Amino acid sequence: MTYNTNTKILKNNNRDIGFAAQSLKDGKTVVFPTETVYGLGAHALDTNAVEKIFKAKGRPADNPLIIHVPCINWLRKLAVNIPKCADKLGHNFWPGPLTLILLANKETVPSTVRGGLETVAIRIPSHSIARRILEEADIPIAAPSANRSGRPSPTSFHHAYKDLNGRVDCIVDGGRTDMGLESTVLDLTSPKPVILRPGLITQKQIKSVVDAEGHKEYVGGKVLSPGTKYKHYSPRAPMTLFVGEYSNVVKVLQNKVKQEKNIGKKIGVLAFEEYTHHFRNVDKLISMGSLNSTLDIAAGLYKNLHDMDYSDVDVILAMGLGGKDDLSYAVMNRLLKACGHNIVQV
Structure with missing residues (x-):
């Protein structure tokens, strides 16, 4: 065309x-x-x-x-x-x-x-x-x-x-x-x-309006809704999501940063504001916002992924969002698709 x-x-x-x-x-x-x-x-x-x-x-x-x-x-x-x-x-x-x-x-x-x-x-x-x-x-x-x-x-x-x-x-x-x-x-x-x-x-x-079931992830067959089957929301650089208790995630992420630096990779880290001070030595550090405001984290998610793209890093290492509320779940849904379900559980 x-x-x-x-x-x-x-x-x-x-x-x-x-x-x-x-x-x-x-x-x-x-x-x-x-x-x-x-x-x-x-x-x-x-x-x-x-x-x-x-x-x-x-x-x-x-x-x-x-x-x-x-x-x-x-x-x-x-x-x-x-x-x-x-x-x-x-x-x-x-x-x-x-x-x-x-x-x-x-x-x-x-x-x-x-x-x-x-x-x-x-x-x-x-x-x-x-x-x-x-x-x-x-x-x-x-x-x-x-x-x-x-x-x-x-x-x-x-x-x-x-x-x-x-x-x-x-x-x-x-x-x-x-x-x-x-x-x-x-x-x-x-x-x-x-x-x-x-x-x-x-x-x-x-x-509060009608009785409804919670989110059902796509598991094969026909695509019933946009954003369910295909890899979505993905930056160009391969992205890994680290999920678990935040203090443990920080330690594992720091070790991963060292490994990637040792082989000459340009590293981007997406971390929550409360933990960014642990990653000052990377090539691109972006705060995803404070854990005190999931709404701000959601609003800035795609901007942060785009900013990582513009920085031309080789790998992206990201903190997963904990929390049981529906909005945290929605943010994690997008992060999981952005990394192609490339997850490290710590």
Whole structure:
């Protein structure tokens, strides 16, 4: 495919937002910020437009896309046999970072968007730019994260630009995203709702509205949700995650640093703020934030992975996040995928 080498950079003003909306209606690709990460958008009901997403990202064809819509009324156009709990969840968490998996209206939603599945993934974003584009275009927009497939998700204009400039038609510069972690994905096609991807809307919050099962990891077969089958969120350098009691993790990490330095490797370390002073001798040291604020750790996760990429280290050694709360679990879900489940349990 010949990519557009003249990607248009748009600003957050009425004229450029209108241009982005019209571009989407015309079948073009537009990168824009959501409250979670930047999305690579195309008209969800236009098969040719959607195929441009897969080509720009290098995304496997069986990996379904999330459709972003301007209002809850779109559920009736895109899905069938909608359970009553969908409206209840929508009214409680939309606009916001919750994606619902429903049985697709196959006469409306192309197979390309669904990854060949019988289901469709839908959410309403809360970011002001995303909402303005959706409302002005008044179409459903398929929008996975705006990165090359498998790479860390973009939480700033710079990240999206670096990955997709020349591969998409437009990129809207909306600065940094608010939350920095992808939406929670909830499957409503099972007898009991089940979380397919953990995120910022926690199981505890969901269970305050409807009874739902906790996260079920992908174990083979069909991909039911974005972010479940393939290696995701990965920096270029091989990454190892060290998991266990923090004082033990520090000792093992320090020994690993010595080993890697002895063979001439450039070393990057991702550590929590409380432990960074143990790793001043590495080539690149990044604080993932304080253990006192899991929300800040989540918001900065992808930025930190991108920063490691820009430092050109040979290996990345990272501390795993303990804690039993749902948000810690969501962060660990992304870290495990970023390292390709290359874990050292200490």
